[in-house]
Protein backbone atom coordinates (compact mmCIF):
# COMPACT_ATOMS: atom_id res chain seq x y z
CA UNK A 1 0.00 0.00 0.00
CA UNK A 2 1.50 3.41 -0.88
CA UNK A 3 2.04 5.95 1.90
CA UNK A 4 2.05 3.21 4.50
CA UNK A 5 4.34 3.87 7.45
CA UNK A 6 3.99 0.96 9.82
CA UNK A 7 6.29 0.36 12.81
CA UNK A 8 7.24 -3.24 13.61
CA UNK A 9 5.66 -5.19 16.43
CA UNK A 10 7.75 -5.30 19.59
CA UNK A 11 10.58 -7.86 19.28
CA UNK A 12 9.61 -9.58 22.55
CA UNK A 13 7.45 -12.65 21.82
CA UNK A 14 3.79 -12.61 22.90
CA UNK A 15 3.35 -14.16 26.37
CA UNK A 16 0.26 -16.12 25.26
CA UNK A 17 -1.28 -17.34 21.99
CA UNK A 18 -2.67 -14.42 19.97
CA UNK A 19 -6.16 -16.01 19.88
CA UNK A 20 -6.28 -15.97 23.69
CA UNK A 21 -5.08 -12.34 23.84
CA UNK A 22 -7.78 -11.29 21.35
CA UNK A 23 -10.44 -13.19 23.30
CA UNK A 24 -9.42 -11.39 26.48
CA UNK A 25 -9.49 -8.10 24.55
CA UNK A 26 -13.09 -8.69 23.46
CA UNK A 27 -14.28 -9.95 26.84
CA UNK A 28 -12.49 -7.04 28.52
CA UNK A 29 -14.12 -4.54 26.19
CA UNK A 30 -17.54 -6.02 26.99
CA UNK A 31 -16.91 -5.43 30.71
CA UNK A 32 -15.96 -1.82 29.85
CA UNK A 33 -18.81 -1.08 27.51
CA UNK A 34 -21.69 -1.95 29.86
CA UNK A 35 -20.75 0.35 32.78
CA UNK A 36 -19.47 2.96 30.30
CA UNK A 37 -22.94 2.98 28.72
CA UNK A 38 -24.54 3.34 32.15
CA UNK A 39 -22.26 6.30 32.89
CA UNK A 40 -22.75 8.01 29.53
CA UNK A 41 -26.49 7.42 29.22
CA UNK A 42 -27.11 7.66 32.96
CA UNK A 43 -25.66 11.17 33.17
CA UNK A 44 -28.25 12.59 30.77
CA UNK A 45 -31.18 10.33 31.70
CA UNK A 46 -30.82 11.08 35.43
CA UNK A 47 -30.94 14.81 34.61
CA UNK A 48 -34.12 14.28 32.57
CA UNK A 49 -35.83 12.39 35.40
CA UNK A 50 -34.85 15.05 37.93
CA UNK A 51 -36.33 17.73 35.66
CA UNK A 52 -39.47 15.66 35.01
CA UNK A 53 -39.85 15.01 38.73
CA UNK A 54 -39.62 18.69 39.52
CA UNK A 55 -42.19 19.99 37.05
CA UNK A 56 -44.89 17.33 37.20
CA UNK A 57 -44.78 16.55 40.89
CA UNK A 58 -43.90 13.10 39.68
CA UNK A 59 -42.55 11.37 42.78
CA UNK A 60 -41.33 8.27 40.94
CA UNK A 61 -39.38 10.29 38.41
CA UNK A 62 -37.56 12.35 41.00
CA UNK A 63 -36.88 9.23 43.09
CA UNK A 64 -35.39 7.46 40.08
CA UNK A 65 -33.37 10.57 39.18
CA UNK A 66 -31.89 10.66 42.68
CA UNK A 67 -31.09 6.93 42.66
CA UNK A 68 -29.32 7.32 39.35
CA UNK A 69 -27.25 10.24 40.62
CA UNK A 70 -26.44 8.10 43.65
CA UNK A 71 -25.17 5.22 41.51
CA UNK A 72 -23.45 7.22 38.76
CA UNK A 73 -19.99 7.31 40.44
CA UNK A 74 -20.12 3.48 40.77
CA UNK A 75 -20.73 3.12 37.05
CA UNK A 76 -17.95 5.57 36.20
CA UNK A 77 -15.39 3.88 38.42
CA UNK A 78 -16.29 0.50 36.90
CA UNK A 79 -16.06 1.92 33.38
CA UNK A 80 -12.59 3.29 34.09
CA UNK A 81 -11.13 0.23 35.83
CA UNK A 82 -12.66 -2.09 33.22
CA UNK A 83 -11.31 0.17 30.47
CA UNK A 84 -7.77 -0.75 31.52
CA UNK A 85 -8.41 -4.40 30.60
CA UNK A 86 -8.95 -3.95 26.85
CA UNK A 87 -6.37 -1.13 26.86
CA UNK A 88 -3.63 -3.57 27.90
CA UNK A 89 -4.54 -6.17 25.27
CA UNK A 90 -5.05 -3.54 22.59
CA UNK A 91 -1.56 -2.16 23.20
CA UNK A 92 -0.03 -5.60 23.20
CA UNK A 93 -1.64 -7.01 20.06
CA UNK A 94 -2.15 -3.86 17.98
CA UNK A 95 0.62 -1.66 19.43
CA UNK A 96 2.14 -0.43 16.15
CA UNK A 97 -1.29 0.74 14.97
CA UNK A 98 -2.71 2.00 18.25
CA UNK A 99 0.40 3.80 19.53
CA UNK A 100 0.91 5.64 16.25
CA UNK A 101 -2.68 6.85 15.96
CA UNK A 102 -2.61 7.90 19.63
CA UNK A 103 0.47 10.02 18.96
CA UNK A 104 -1.11 11.55 15.85
CA UNK A 105 -4.12 12.64 17.90
CA UNK A 106 -2.03 13.17 21.04
CA UNK A 107 -3.58 16.41 22.30
CA UNK A 108 -7.26 15.39 22.24
CA UNK A 109 -6.25 11.89 23.34
CA UNK A 110 -4.39 13.03 26.48
CA UNK A 111 -7.15 15.58 27.11
CA UNK A 112 -9.43 12.62 27.91
CA UNK A 113 -7.73 12.29 31.31
CA UNK A 114 -8.40 15.83 32.64
CA UNK A 115 -11.86 15.80 31.06
CA UNK A 116 -12.66 12.53 32.82
CA UNK A 117 -11.33 13.89 36.13
CA UNK A 118 -13.56 16.96 35.93
CA UNK A 119 -16.66 14.97 34.94
CA UNK A 120 -16.09 12.26 37.53
CA UNK A 121 -15.58 14.82 40.29
CA UNK A 122 -18.69 16.69 39.18
CA UNK A 123 -20.82 13.57 39.69
CA UNK A 124 -19.62 13.40 43.30
CA UNK A 125 -20.52 17.05 43.76
CA UNK A 126 -23.97 16.37 42.30
CA UNK A 127 -24.33 13.40 44.64
CA UNK A 128 -23.11 14.89 47.90
CA UNK A 129 -23.88 18.61 47.45
CA UNK A 130 -27.34 18.14 46.05
CA UNK A 131 -28.97 20.53 48.50
CA UNK A 132 -26.39 23.29 47.97
CA UNK A 133 -26.63 22.96 44.19
CA UNK A 134 -30.43 22.90 44.23
CA UNK A 135 -31.92 23.39 40.78
CA UNK A 136 -28.46 23.25 39.20
CA UNK A 137 -28.03 19.49 39.69
CA UNK A 138 -29.61 18.44 36.34
CA UNK A 139 -27.45 20.97 34.50
CA UNK A 140 -24.27 19.72 36.18
CA UNK A 141 -25.28 16.23 35.02
CA UNK A 142 -25.86 17.49 31.49
CA UNK A 143 -22.36 18.95 31.56
CA UNK A 144 -21.03 15.56 32.68
CA UNK A 145 -22.90 13.95 29.80
CA UNK A 146 -21.42 16.45 27.33
CA UNK A 147 -17.89 15.68 28.53
CA UNK A 148 -18.48 11.91 28.32
CA UNK A 149 -19.94 12.31 24.84
CA UNK A 150 -16.76 14.10 23.70
CA UNK A 151 -14.59 11.42 25.32
CA UNK A 152 -16.50 8.73 23.43
CA UNK A 153 -16.07 10.73 20.23
CA UNK A 154 -12.30 10.85 20.78
CA UNK A 155 -12.33 7.09 21.31
CA UNK A 156 -14.14 6.50 18.04
CA UNK A 157 -11.61 8.75 16.30
CA UNK A 158 -8.67 6.79 17.63
CA UNK A 159 -10.23 3.36 17.14
CA UNK A 160 -10.82 4.18 13.46
CA UNK A 161 -7.57 6.13 12.88
CA UNK A 162 -5.49 3.18 14.08
CA UNK A 163 -6.99 1.05 11.31
CA UNK A 164 -5.94 3.38 8.47
CA UNK A 165 -2.13 3.71 8.41
CA UNK A 166 -2.34 4.86 4.77
CA UNK A 167 -3.87 8.16 5.96
CA UNK A 168 -1.24 8.87 8.62
CA UNK A 169 1.30 10.46 6.31
CA UNK A 170 -1.17 13.16 5.27
CA UNK A 171 -1.49 14.33 8.88
CA UNK A 172 2.29 14.57 9.15
CA UNK A 173 2.66 16.37 5.80
CA UNK A 174 -0.07 18.82 6.75
CA UNK A 175 1.69 19.46 10.06
CA UNK A 176 -1.28 18.21 12.08
CA UNK A 177 0.69 15.79 14.22
CA UNK A 178 -0.76 15.77 17.72
CA UNK A 179 -3.99 17.43 16.65
CA UNK A 180 -5.33 14.86 14.20
CA UNK A 181 -8.92 13.76 14.42
CA UNK A 182 -10.14 11.19 11.95
CA UNK A 183 -12.91 13.43 10.59
CA UNK A 184 -12.65 12.22 6.99
CA UNK A 185 -13.36 8.63 8.02
CA UNK A 186 -16.55 7.56 6.19
CA UNK A 187 -17.79 5.39 9.09
CA UNK A 188 -16.98 7.92 11.83
CA UNK A 189 -20.42 9.41 12.51
CA UNK A 190 -22.51 6.29 12.04
CA UNK A 191 -20.11 4.30 14.21
CA UNK A 192 -20.08 6.96 16.93
CA UNK A 193 -23.84 7.36 16.88
CA UNK A 194 -24.27 3.58 17.09
CA UNK A 195 -22.18 3.56 20.31
CA UNK A 196 -23.69 6.71 21.79
CA UNK A 197 -27.28 5.57 21.21
CA UNK A 198 -26.53 2.15 22.68
CA UNK A 199 -25.70 3.94 25.94
CA UNK A 200 -29.37 4.94 26.32
CA UNK A 201 -30.64 1.43 25.62
CA UNK A 202 -28.24 0.01 28.22
CA UNK A 203 -29.29 2.73 30.67
CA UNK A 204 -32.84 1.43 30.13
CA UNK A 205 -31.57 -2.02 31.11
CA UNK A 206 -30.11 -0.47 34.27
CA UNK A 207 -33.41 1.23 35.16
CA UNK A 208 -35.36 -2.00 34.67
CA UNK A 209 -32.79 -3.86 36.77
CA UNK A 210 -33.54 -1.44 39.61
CA UNK A 211 -37.16 -2.55 39.09
CA UNK A 212 -36.08 -6.18 39.58
CA UNK A 213 -34.48 -5.13 42.88
CA UNK A 214 -37.71 -3.50 44.09
CA UNK A 215 -39.99 -6.27 42.74
CA UNK A 216 -40.59 -7.97 46.08
CA UNK A 217 -40.14 -4.81 48.15
CA UNK A 218 -42.29 -2.09 46.56
CA UNK A 219 -44.29 -3.58 43.73
CA UNK A 220 -45.84 -0.35 42.46
CA UNK A 221 -42.57 1.56 42.06
CA UNK A 222 -40.92 -1.61 40.70
CA UNK A 223 -43.56 -1.97 37.98
CA UNK A 224 -43.10 1.67 36.99
CA UNK A 225 -39.33 1.12 36.73
CA UNK A 226 -39.84 -1.93 34.50
CA UNK A 227 -42.00 0.11 32.14
CA UNK A 228 -39.55 3.02 32.05
CA UNK A 229 -36.54 0.76 31.50
CA UNK A 230 -38.14 -1.32 28.78
CA UNK A 231 -39.46 1.81 27.05
CA UNK A 232 -35.95 3.29 26.88
CA UNK A 233 -34.53 0.05 25.52
CA UNK A 234 -37.32 -0.37 23.02
CA UNK A 235 -37.38 3.19 21.68
CA UNK A 236 -33.64 3.50 21.33
CA UNK A 237 -33.15 0.05 19.82
CA UNK A 238 -35.79 0.64 17.16
CA UNK A 239 -33.88 3.81 16.22
CA UNK A 240 -30.68 1.80 16.34
CA UNK A 241 -31.88 -0.40 13.46
CA UNK A 242 -31.65 2.64 11.19
CA UNK A 243 -28.27 3.73 12.57
CA UNK A 244 -26.96 0.14 12.42
CA UNK A 245 -27.81 -0.10 8.72
CA UNK A 246 -26.20 3.30 8.13
CA UNK A 247 -23.02 2.00 9.83
CA UNK A 248 -23.12 -1.27 7.85
CA UNK A 249 -23.52 0.52 4.54
CA UNK A 250 -20.83 3.10 5.37
CA UNK A 251 -18.32 0.23 5.52
CA UNK A 252 -16.30 -0.42 2.36
CA UNK A 253 -18.08 -3.02 0.22
CA UNK A 254 -15.49 -5.86 0.58
CA UNK A 255 -15.50 -5.49 4.37
CA UNK A 256 -19.28 -5.34 4.61
CA UNK A 257 -19.46 -8.56 2.57
CA UNK A 258 -17.69 -10.42 5.37
CA UNK A 259 -20.82 -9.95 7.50
CA UNK A 260 -23.18 -10.78 4.64
CA UNK A 261 -21.96 -14.20 3.59
CA UNK A 262 -18.29 -13.56 2.79
CA UNK A 263 -16.81 -14.76 6.07
CA UNK A 264 -18.32 -17.62 8.08
CA UNK A 265 -17.60 -16.19 11.51
CA UNK A 266 -18.72 -12.65 10.63
CA UNK A 267 -21.92 -13.86 8.98
CA UNK A 268 -22.85 -16.21 11.82
CA UNK A 269 -22.26 -13.47 14.38
CA UNK A 270 -24.24 -10.93 12.34
CA UNK A 271 -27.19 -13.33 11.99
CA UNK A 272 -27.00 -14.39 15.62
CA UNK A 273 -26.96 -10.73 16.78
CA UNK A 274 -29.97 -9.93 14.63
CA UNK A 275 -32.05 -12.87 15.82
CA UNK A 276 -31.15 -12.16 19.43
CA UNK A 277 -31.87 -8.48 18.86
CA UNK A 278 -35.37 -9.27 17.60
CA UNK A 279 -36.00 -11.52 20.62
CA UNK A 280 -34.84 -8.75 22.97
CA UNK A 281 -37.08 -6.18 21.29
CA UNK A 282 -40.15 -8.46 21.44
CA UNK A 283 -39.43 -9.32 25.08
CA UNK A 284 -39.08 -5.66 25.99
CA UNK A 285 -42.28 -4.80 24.13
CA UNK A 286 -44.09 -7.42 26.23
CA UNK A 287 -42.34 -6.24 29.40
CA UNK A 288 -43.55 -2.73 28.64
CA UNK A 289 -47.12 -3.50 27.60
CA UNK A 290 -47.80 -6.05 30.38
CA UNK A 291 -45.50 -4.53 32.98
CA UNK A 292 -43.96 -7.99 33.17
CA UNK A 293 -40.89 -8.71 35.27
CA UNK A 294 -40.37 -12.09 33.60
CA UNK A 295 -40.34 -10.60 30.11
CA UNK A 296 -37.99 -7.89 31.28
CA UNK A 297 -35.59 -10.55 32.56
CA UNK A 298 -35.67 -12.30 29.16
CA UNK A 299 -35.16 -8.96 27.45
CA UNK A 300 -32.28 -8.10 29.76
CA UNK A 301 -30.32 -11.28 29.13
CA UNK A 302 -30.90 -11.31 25.37
CA UNK A 303 -29.98 -7.61 25.17
CA UNK A 304 -26.71 -8.24 27.00
CA UNK A 305 -26.13 -11.13 24.57
CA UNK A 306 -26.61 -8.70 21.68
CA UNK A 307 -24.10 -6.27 23.21
CA UNK A 308 -21.60 -9.11 23.56
CA UNK A 309 -21.96 -10.46 20.04
CA UNK A 310 -21.81 -6.94 18.58
CA UNK A 311 -18.67 -6.33 20.63
CA UNK A 312 -17.23 -9.37 18.91
CA UNK A 313 -18.35 -8.13 15.48
CA UNK A 314 -16.64 -4.82 16.19
CA UNK A 315 -13.44 -6.74 16.84
CA UNK A 316 -13.83 -8.75 13.62
CA UNK A 317 -14.31 -5.48 11.76
CA UNK A 318 -10.91 -4.34 13.02
CA UNK A 319 -9.25 -7.56 11.85
CA UNK A 320 -10.97 -7.46 8.43
CA UNK A 321 -9.73 -3.88 7.99
CA UNK A 322 -6.09 -4.52 8.90
CA UNK A 323 -5.60 -8.13 7.79
CA UNK A 324 -3.97 -7.23 4.46
CA UNK A 325 -1.09 -5.33 6.09
CA UNK A 326 -0.98 -6.28 9.77
CA UNK A 327 -1.01 -9.79 11.23
CA UNK A 328 0.08 -10.23 14.85
CA UNK A 329 -0.51 -13.97 14.27
CA UNK A 330 2.84 -14.09 12.49
CA UNK A 331 4.76 -12.80 15.50
CA UNK A 332 6.68 -15.13 17.81
CA UNK A 333 4.81 -16.55 20.80
CA UNK A 334 6.51 -17.74 23.94
CA UNK A 335 3.71 -18.75 26.32
CA UNK A 336 4.46 -18.15 29.98
CA UNK A 337 1.99 -20.71 31.31
CA UNK A 338 2.98 -20.22 34.94
CA UNK A 339 2.04 -16.55 34.74
CA UNK A 340 -1.09 -17.31 32.75
CA UNK A 341 -2.25 -19.79 35.38
CA UNK A 342 -1.57 -17.24 38.13
CA UNK A 343 -3.52 -14.67 36.05
CA UNK A 344 -6.43 -17.08 35.62
CA UNK A 345 -6.60 -18.00 39.31
CA UNK A 346 -6.42 -14.34 40.36
CA UNK A 347 -9.03 -13.33 37.78
CA UNK A 348 -11.49 -15.99 38.98
CA UNK A 349 -10.71 -15.09 42.61
CA UNK A 350 -11.38 -11.42 41.91
CA UNK A 351 -14.70 -12.21 40.25
CA UNK A 352 -15.79 -14.38 43.21
CA UNK A 353 -14.75 -11.56 45.57
CA UNK A 354 -16.63 -8.94 43.55
CA UNK A 355 -19.81 -11.06 43.47
CA UNK A 356 -19.60 -11.43 47.25
CA UNK A 357 -18.94 -7.71 47.67
CA UNK A 358 -21.86 -6.90 45.34
CA UNK A 359 -24.16 -9.13 47.40
CA UNK A 360 -23.34 -7.49 50.72
CA UNK A 361 -23.60 -4.06 49.12
CA UNK A 362 -27.09 -4.84 47.82
CA UNK A 363 -28.04 -6.31 51.19
CA UNK A 364 -26.89 -3.15 52.96
CA UNK A 365 -29.59 -1.25 51.09
CA UNK A 366 -32.28 -3.28 52.85
CA UNK A 367 -32.37 -0.79 55.68
CA UNK A 368 -34.86 1.93 56.52
CA UNK A 369 -32.14 4.47 55.73
CA UNK A 370 -31.87 3.19 52.13
CA UNK A 371 -30.92 6.26 50.09
CA UNK A 372 -32.27 4.91 46.79
Ligand code: HEM
Nearest residue numbers: 029036040080083084086087090148151152155156159195
Ligand atom coordinates in the same frame (compact mmCIF):
# COMPACT_ATOMS: atom_id res chain seq x y z
C1 HEM B 1 -16.64 7.72 30.58
C2 HEM B 1 -15.62 7.79 29.79
C3 HEM B 1 -15.49 6.88 28.59
C4 HEM B 1 -16.29 6.80 27.50
C5 HEM B 1 -17.55 7.59 27.22
C6 HEM B 1 -15.74 5.78 26.63
C7 HEM B 1 -16.29 5.41 25.41
C8 HEM B 1 -15.76 4.48 24.56
C9 HEM B 1 -16.29 4.17 23.24
C10 HEM B 1 -17.50 4.82 22.61
C11 HEM B 1 -15.51 3.22 22.70
C12 HEM B 1 -15.67 2.56 21.33
C13 HEM B 1 -15.10 3.44 20.25
C14 HEM B 1 -15.20 2.81 18.89
O1 HEM B 1 -14.85 1.65 18.72
O2 HEM B 1 -15.60 3.50 17.92
C15 HEM B 1 -14.48 2.91 23.68
C16 HEM B 1 -13.49 1.99 23.49
C17 HEM B 1 -12.47 1.77 24.39
N1 HEM B 1 -12.34 2.33 25.66
FE1 HEM B 1 -13.57 3.66 26.53
N2 HEM B 1 -14.63 5.27 27.21
C18 HEM B 1 -14.43 5.92 28.41
C19 HEM B 1 -13.39 5.73 29.29
C20 HEM B 1 -12.36 4.83 29.10
C21 HEM B 1 -11.20 4.70 29.96
C22 HEM B 1 -10.93 5.55 31.19
C23 HEM B 1 -10.43 3.71 29.41
C24 HEM B 1 -9.12 3.17 29.88
C25 HEM B 1 -8.72 3.15 31.11
C26 HEM B 1 -11.11 3.22 28.23
C27 HEM B 1 -10.63 2.22 27.41
C28 HEM B 1 -11.17 1.87 26.20
C29 HEM B 1 -10.53 0.96 25.27
C30 HEM B 1 -9.20 0.25 25.47
C31 HEM B 1 -11.35 0.88 24.13
C32 HEM B 1 -11.12 0.07 22.85
C33 HEM B 1 -11.28 -1.41 23.07
C34 HEM B 1 -11.11 -2.18 21.79
O3 HEM B 1 -10.76 -1.60 20.75
O4 HEM B 1 -11.37 -3.40 21.78
N3 HEM B 1 -12.27 3.93 28.07
N4 HEM B 1 -14.67 3.69 24.80
